[in-house]
Amino acid sequence: MPEDGAPEDPIAAFRARARAFLEAHARPRRAGDDDFARFRFLGDPSPEGDAAHVRACKEWQRTLFDAGWAGIAWPEQYGGRGGTPAEARAFAQEQARFDVETGAFAVGIGMVGPTLIVHGTEAQKRRYLPGLLRGEEVWCQLFSEPGAGSDLAGLRTRAVRDGDEWVVNGQKVWSSGAHHSELGILLARTDPDAPKHQGITYFVLDMASPGIEVRPLRQINGVAHFNEVFLTDVRVPHENVVGEVNGGWAVAQTTLGAERALIGGGGAVTFRDLTRLARDQGRDGDPLLRQRLADAFIRFEILKYLGRRAQAARRDGRSAGAEASVLKLAMSQHVAMNGDLALALEGARGMLLHGDAPYGGFWQQSFMNQWGVRIGGGTEQVQRNVIGERVLGLPPEPRPDKTAPFRELVEG
Numbered sequence: 001m002p003e004d005g006a007p008e009d010p011i012a013a014f015r016a017r018a019r020a021f022l023e024a025h026a027r028p029r030r031a032g033d034d035d036f037a038r039f040r041f042l043g044d045p046s047p048e049g050d051a052a053h054v055r056a057c058k059e060w061q062r063t064l065f066d067a068g069w070a071g072i073a074w075p076e077q078y079g080g081r082g083g084t085p086a087e088a089r090a091f092a093q094e095q096a097r098f099d100v101e102t103g104a105f106a107v108g109i110g111m112v113g114p115t116l117i118v119h120g121t122e123a124q125k126r127r128y129l130p131g132l133l134r135g136e137e138v139w140c141q142l143f144s145e146p147g148a149g150s151d152l153a154g155l156r157t158r159a160v161r162d163g164d165e166w167v168v169n170g171q172k173v174w175s176s177g178a179h180h181s182e183l184g185i186l187l188a189r190t191d192p193d194a195p196k197h198q199g200i201t202y203f204v205l206d207m208a209s210p211g212i213e214v215r216p217l218r219q220i221n222g223v224a225h226f227n228e229v230f231l232t233d234v235r236v237p238h239e240n241v242v243g244e245v246n247g248g249w250a251v252a253q254t255t256l257g258a259e260r261a262l263i264g265g266g267g268a269v270t271f272r273d274l275t276r277l278a279r280d281q282g283r284d285g286d287p288l289l290r291q292r293l294a295d296a297f298i299r300f301e302i303l304k305y306l307g308r309r310a311q312a313a314r315r316d317g318r319s320a321g322a323e324a325s326v327l328k329l330a331m332s333q334h335v336a337m338n339g340d341l342a343l344a345l346e347g348a349r350g351m352l353l354h355g356d357a358p359y360g361g362f363w364q365q366s367f368m369n370q371w372g373v374r375i376g377g378g379t380e381q382v383q384r385n386v387i388g389e390r391v392l393g394l395p396p397e398p399r400p401d402k403t404a405p406f407r408e409l410v411e412g
């Protein structure tokens, strides 16, 4: 109990223990050109940089696991800590102050784990969850296709049952990290005669299976973060089906909800980073830039509370549905405005790139990275549709394709 006799806040005590662990095992982040972790994540376009990033993520994850700090809110029988969502969030906030790399596990720990905990068989949980928490296996998400992004239920990759296996043919795109992933989560159409949302199955895919070809795509910032993935007669064991055959849409909703919360939950940039930039560039006395900094502070605060609202929904077992869309949209606008502000603070030097630019081009990379945040996990327009329908009660978009058999829909 604290000296004043007030009962001890359990989250504050948890935070203090987490901080002590982090201080003993990691270097605190410093907002500046010596902050290599964030620069590597955002900006090193070389294969060596990518490999070093994955290695650093695996090592840090193993450190967390060995010390009992992995999977804070995951069940203990699968290697987790058995804590609460509030503890998980507190740990993530504390960890964000340290120079550690975690990005390679965004899909696996951020999205696959929560999905398998809800929908996986006991055998799937035992096979995949501990390995994830030990940092042994990196996962990718094989959902989007050239003709199925916002309209994900329009996907055309086919899986046909053949005894104890499924045979998969099709193409995925924008598959983040597929080039360095051991495993993937895959959506494929298994009943083209059913309406489009009802004929989809969710699979775990071993990325070393014969018939998988991964081709990296290079982005505006020079980084090959995502890929095209071609699947030709890929055989997947039936035991890798997650949830029901043809019931994959419901499973995917858990993954997509976790993804929206993940993207809305935090960016690489903090308010302290922006004020440090303003001071370093000698722009902290400029009255117009000061107003924009004040606006940025307000946005950071709003996002904090939107994040808590989504967290409370998860804690209470409610779907974060429309709240996650509000959070994702707010985050999208936030990264766009922070990108503009950072380059305005750099003035003419904002036009430089990489080593010529201040901080090795960190802020230019951050600016260009905004479109990834704004499009990935559902575009701003699509989030607005969700908010319009579910929050404002506006009439839904006409969806004549919702009930017809998928086979009868016109392609494109």
Ligand SMILES: Cc1cc2nc3c(=O)[nH]c(=O)nc-3n(C[C@H](O)[C@H](O)[C@H](O)COP(=O)(O)OP(=O)(O)OC[C@H]3O[C@@H](n4cnc5c(N)ncnc54)[C@H](O)[C@@H]3O)c2cc1C
Pocket: 140, 141, 142, 143, 144, 145, 146, 147, 148, 149, 150, 151, 173, 174, 175, 176, 177, 226, 371, 372, 373, 375, 376, 377, 378, 379, 380, 381, 382, 385, 397
């Ligand atoms: C950085 C990044 C990482 C990604 N990682 C992955 C990944 O790992 N795995 C994966 O499966 N996918 C991934 N994606 C894909 C992502 O989910 C899709 O890009 C996204 O869903 C949008 O789909 P699309 O690109 O096909 O655009 P489209 O759906 O073709 O949309 C094109 C434009 O039309 C607008 N639009 C579409 N439908 C509507 C509508 N009904 N109302 C109003 N406007 C509409 C959109 O807002 C957009 O502006 C990633 C994307 C990015 C940017």
